[in-house]
Amino acid sequence: MKLLSVSIIIPVYNAERTLGSLLKSLLSQSYPQHLYDIILINDNSEDKSALIMDEYKKKSKNVKVMNNNENFGRSKTRNKGINNSQNDLLIFLDSDCIPKESKFIEAHVSLHNTNNKIGIGAVSFPDISENPFDQFRDSRENIRRRHFSSKPLNFFHLATANMSILRENLLRLRGFDEDFIHWGAEDIELGYRAVNQKLEIFLIKETGDVTHYDERVNLEKYCERIYSFSKFNIPILMNKHPDIVNHFKNYRKLERINYKKFPDVLSKIPIQLFVVVSHKFLHQFFKKNIVTLNKISPILYKVYISKYYMNGVRDRKV
Template sequence: MDMKTSTKSSLIISTYNWPEALRLCLLSVKGQSVLPDEVIIADDGSTEQTVQVIDTMRETFPVRIIHIWQKDEGFQLSKIRNKAIASSSCDYIIQIDGDLVLHKHFIKDHLELSKRGTFVAGSRVLMDQHLSAKMLRQQKTSVQLFEPGLGNLCNRFNISWLTRYFADRYKPDDIFALRGCNMAFWKEDLVRVNGYNECFHGWGREDNEIAVRLLNSGLRKRAIKFGGIVFHIHHSEADRGGCRDNDEYLRYAMQEKSVYCSQGLSQYFNVLDPVQRYENELSLVANG
C-alpha cells in the first residue's frame, strides 16, 4: 500500500438536525474505495432523531463512529469542530459537512494529496432541489457525471493527473478559494494554531480565518481540484445575521498576521481520551 494511503485519518462530519442527509452522507462514506480509520460526527445540538440514525449506522459500519454532541445554543460550528478534532486519534483530519454525498474516491483522493507543511481546500458540486429530494428519498449515493440537476461542471470530473497539476497552482494564497465543508489538515498543524476560533458565532468566515492563521504559521494551501469530489444536497441558506462580526474577526487575523487564537482547541485536550470516549458511548448504547 502507498505510504500516503496508509496514513491514519479521521473523517469529521459536521451536522445539525438533518438526520436524513446525515444518513445519506454516511452511506457514501461506507462505500469509499479507501475508508477513513474513524468517523467523528460533530453535532451542534441535534435532537434524538440524529442519535437514532448514528446508532443504526454503527451496527454495520466498517469503521468506528464517534458522536460528539453539544447543547444547542445557536450556531457554534467552530466549537463543535474543535471538540471533534480533540477527540481524533489520527494524524490526518478530513473535514466535511453532513449535507454532502461523497464520490467513492473522496478519501483516497485526499490522502494521496496529503503533504507535510500543507493543508488542503476543496470545492463542491451543487445539486438542485429536485435531484436532492430524489437522492434523499431513494437513499442513493451514486451520481452520474451528466445527471440532470447538477451544477459546477468542472468540479464533477475525477482526473488524478489534473489533481496533481493544480494542487499547488490553483489560488494558493487566496483564503476565499476554499470551503469548510471540504478541507483536510494534519492534526499537529491544527494544534499549533489552536484550531478554530470560537469567537465565531453564526454562519461564516471561521474557515477563512483558520486558513489565514495556518498560512501565517508557515503552511501552504493546496487545492484539490478534479478530485475530492462532493455533491451538496440542496437546502435553504443559513441565517447570516452574525456575518458582520465574523468579517471583523477575519479582518483582525489578516491585519495582525495572527497564528494562534486564545479561545480554541486546547481547552478540550485531556478531557477524555478518544478511545475511552468511544467505549463510553458503546456502554451507554448497550445499557439503553
C-alpha cells in the same frame, strides 16, 4: 501513495435528510477501513439526526458519536472532534456534503506527500434540484469552475465543507477560533493563520469532490447569512487581523464611512449610494425571475447581496 490514518470530522445539526446517505458513502470507501474512522458531533439537533447517528454507530465500529448539550456552532464543535481524534490526517466534511466517488478519502490522502499542505475538494450542487438557487450557487462557488492551476490557492479559498489537514499542523494552529459562532469567516480566518504559518492550500483530485445538498438555502436565506456574516463575524475577523481587510477590497467599500477622511468619503459614498438605489429594483427582479439567475451578470448579484452586508454594518454594536 503513503497510507495515513484518517479521521473524518462532521458537525451535525438537523441533518436527517442527508446524514444516512453521507454515512453510507463514507462506509463504502475504497480506503482500508481499519485506517479511518468517522467522528460525528451532534450539535444539539432537533430532528432525527441523533437516531441516525446511533443507528450507524451500531452498524460500524468506524463510527464514533459525540453530543453537545447545547448548540455551540461549527468552530467549537469541530474542535471537539479534533480533540477526540488520534489519527494522522483530519478530513472535515459538512453533514449535507456527500462524496461523489469511493476514492474520496484516497484523494485527500494522496495530496499529503509533504507536511505543509492543506487540501480542499470542490463542493458542487446537484444538477437536478427543487431549489433553482442551487445552480446559481454552483456557478459562483464551485472552485473547479474558477481555478485551473496547480498553484497554491489563496487563504480565502479555504472551505471546511471539504478540507483535509494533518492533525499535527491543525494542533499547531490551535484549531478553529471559537469566537466565530455565526455562519461564515471561521474557515477564512483559519486559512489566513495557516498561510502565515507557511502552509499551502491546494485543490485535490476530482475524486475527492462532494455534492452539496443544501436545498434549504434559497436566495432569501443566503442574504440572511450575508447579513449575519457582516454584523457578527467580520468585526471579529478585522479585530484579530486588521490587515486582512486589504484582501477584501469590495467589502472594505461597504464598511462605515469615516467622514473625517476625504478619501474614505470619496471611495465609499458612490458605491454605497449605488447599492442602495439599485437594491429595490433588483429585489423585485430576483424575486420574480429566480430561475434566470444563471444568465444574470455576477456584478448585479454582488450589488444585490451588498445591501445585506451594509445592513449588517449598520446594525453592529459599536
